Amino acid sequence: MLSVRRSVLRWGLEFTVRRPPQTVSSWPGWSPRIAGHLCSSSTQNPSGSESPEKVHRIPVQCKPSQFDKKILLWTGRFKSIDEIPPLLPPEMIDAARNKARVKTCYIMIGLTIIACFAVIASAKRAVERRESLTSWNLAKKAKWREEAALAAQAKAK
Template sequence: MSSIIKLCSSLSSRYNPRLIVSRFTVQPRLCSSVKPSSGPSSSSDHDLKASHKVDNFERKILVWTGKYKSVDEVPKMVSQDTMERARNRMRIKIANYMMAATVVGCLIMVYSGKKAAERGESVSKQNLDWHKSYQAKADKTEKDYASKFEHMAREGAEAAKAN
């Protein structure tokens, strides 16, 4: 036992007294027998934990996550840990609902795609139809401009002959 005390005192003079190195691993150990405190015993420690002012939306989050039964029961100040846990639970709930909605949306799209295939509709057919209608509009516009230019050219030629 005395050799351990000598080792601790020699280490404390040269190294960090809380760390003892043993075969390439560092293990935290105390050289003296310090008893850890049993936890917060006074009400002032509890008051320090209640350090987050809660707004209306956060009150609803605390109720939705089941921490309190109604919005009226939520105190004005809660601990930061309580608020973080409630936010994390809400994030998880929202993420789960979004995943479920994504799965339902995918199933709906698969169903509608199969129905469209039964009707003979396809993306490539829609693409061809769109290109045909676009080309028809372009041809019509081109013919309209050509007829306008021909008309203007005739009027210009008649005006030149008249002069």
């Protein structure tokens, strides 16, 4: 059985030309940094004519969106919107986004801790008033039964 497999494999490999799988990162001119940005890049040779094989360079400058400008201000890269140049390196925008992401996470962690303490405080006050979810639920169901009984009496008349 093993010898049959080997011969089949050998036979299959003789007649097929294997090429490595092409991934997105191996596409010419594609870079993860430029996938979501409007970046300026040159695809022409210095002589001005395009060769049959295009030469793609990684873009050096990107035009920041209004949201990117707000992030750059919030992270402290620039003092005002007027100071932000029309084109920026993509690394600066990425670094500002990462810093904003970390700041947002810290703010969310802080708000979660504050909310936990608020729930603890309100639960302690509810215990002092002898309130619980069970008592609220029983009172609500008793009210519904009363309303249903009144509706049934009104309908019977």
